[in-house]
Amino acid sequence: MSRILLVEDEVVIRMELRRLLARHGHDVVEAGSIAEAEAAHDLRAFDLVLADVRLPGAPGTELVGRCGGAPVVLMTSYATVKAAVDAVKRGAADYLSKPFDHAELVALVDHHLAGARSAQGTPAESAPRPPSPASVPPSPASTPPAPDDEELEGMIGGSAAMREVFARVRKVAPSEATLLVLGESGTGKETLARAVHRLSPRRQCPFVRVHCAAIPEGLIEGELFGHERGAFPGALSARPGLCEAAEGGTLLLDEIAELPARVQARLLRFLQTGEVRRVGAAQARRLDMRLVAATQRDLVAMVRQGSFLSDLYFRLRVLEIRLPPLRERPGDSVRIAESLLTRRARTTGQRPLALSPEARAAIAAAPWPGNVRDLENAVHRAMVLAEGREIGVGLLGLDDAAQPAPPPAAHESEPRSDSLEGYFRRFVLEHQNELTETEIARRLGISRKALWERRQRLGIPRPR
Incomplete structure (x- = not known):
């Protein structure tokens, strides 16, 4: 332990x-x-x-x-x-x-624990490297046994669609060109972007991921491009932006479709000139970094509607990779599930759990509306609940896999959430009509300002 x-x-x-x-x-x-x-x-x-x-x-x-x-x-x-x-x-x-996601945290913890044991000379082998910043290509010993054409830097897939994706990743990774990654939520866009970084000449430099939808609209310009002292009220000192944090490496703009119009224009300017100017600065700075953008939205439709700059769209899609949803990848859902079981066994030093024939068939047949993330959550839940050495179909929770989790009853002591944001959302919606904002914040252990910011980010308006 x-x-x-x-x-x-x-x-x-x-x-x-x-x-x-x-x-x-x-x-x-x-x-x-x-x-x-x-x-x-x-x-x-x-x-x-x-x-x-x-x-x-x-x-x-x-x-x-x-x-x-x-x-x-x-x-x-x-x-x-x-x-x-x-x-x-x-x-x-x-x-x-x-x-x-919880699955992302567990994978990250398992990876570094396994790596520490390996460095100390203990038998446990390193787990495959989950997506992470500032990383270098993992050694061959850090990946689970899988054919070369079914695994690439943490991505698992033997279907024809994924073999094509892997070939594309290997081809575009050495390039310096901007890359646009498209795909539904949960398909692994961030994982792919990190794979491109780890296979690129920039692998020794930072990988910085920015979730564009998570930053309030009024703050995102300063967060991305930085600001000078006195640029706006409260700017008591100069601060570099996240673009500068990625100097020499790769910047991933996740959900780029959520950027406000003025930030789109500034990003376009960077792609045209290679320079960024902090808010309030007179001079621009030249930056050396590669930009990868990802989205689940239809950018072509947004360009037609006028909500996304056409010039920016064409600058972003110099190179493009489209990730298929899991339902279009026959056989990959079972491959991914078994890879997760193997990874967990390597981390704990125990014999891996096995999927029952019924569980394998159910995993292969399930639509997985949340794609790989949905599958990972189901398998991690089954691993925790399994009492023997085999995972049966009942532990996967497939009957309600596509349904949102109901709010917890008042008597339940443990939240039934797949993420911290999910728990926050359910807690606030359940109690906001009976508690004041101050009391909700106190029970959550956060400030009123933090409560307000999360409401804005998650789209949970206060009741009137």
Whole structure:
């Protein structure tokens, strides 16, 4: 059993992450700040440290270099990505951008625990590298056994459609041209973008992912391009943007269709000139980085409607890769499920669980409306609930896989969410008619300002 230190000041998030990691067989020790963790524990006594960047007192980045040989994984919001990237350059193992899926966090933790064991000479082998920034190509020992044409940098697929995608990735990776990745939600657009980065000459430099839909419209221009001191009220010092954080590496603009028109225009200017100008700056700066854009929206239709700049669209699609949904990839759903089981076994050092014939047939036949992400959640749930060495079809929850989870009953002690954002949404909708905003924020362990910001980001208006 691995011992993990979790440092997170928001009580609800900390509770949810502790339960998640405990369900996956880890011994979790909690703290709300670095000072609290140091007062109660020896920071060098843990196998892995998972910490938020923004903490009371010292930031989570201060843990780098203070935890012995334990890998330090940072959790960051859009506003602290630059700090996390800098921490990775100084020795942090990785960072994870909020909001994130539970399956993504579990895979990241498993990977770094396996890597730490391997470095110490223990038998466990490294798990395949999940998507992460500032990464380099994994060694051959870090991937599960799979034919070369069925696995590529964490992507699994033996269908004709995915073999074509793999060939395309290998071909475009060495290029410096802008890449547009298209596909439904959950198809693995971010994973593909990271694969392109790891196979490119820029692999030793940062990979920075920006979730365009998660940043409030009024802040995204400054977050992307940075600002000078005094550029607007509250700008007390100059701050580089996320474009500058990706210097030398790759910048992924996820859900680029959500960018406001003025930011689209500034991005177009960068693609035309290779220069960015911070908000309030007189001079532009030349940047050397590769841009990858991803979206599930129909950009051609948006161009026709006038909601997306046509010049920007044509600049983005110099190279284009379209990811097929899982329902159009015969055989791949079972391959992915078995790869997840193998990965988990390598991390824990145990014999892998097996899918029953009925479970294999059900996985192959299921429509998976949420694509690979949907499948991963179902398999991870089944692994946690399995009592023997075989996963039966009943553990996959396929009957309600396409249905949204119902809100938790008042007597339930544990949230039934697939993500922290899902838990937040259900909690707020359930209690907003009976509690004040101050009381909701207090119960969630966040400030009223943070509550307001999440309402805006998730589209949950206050009742009138």
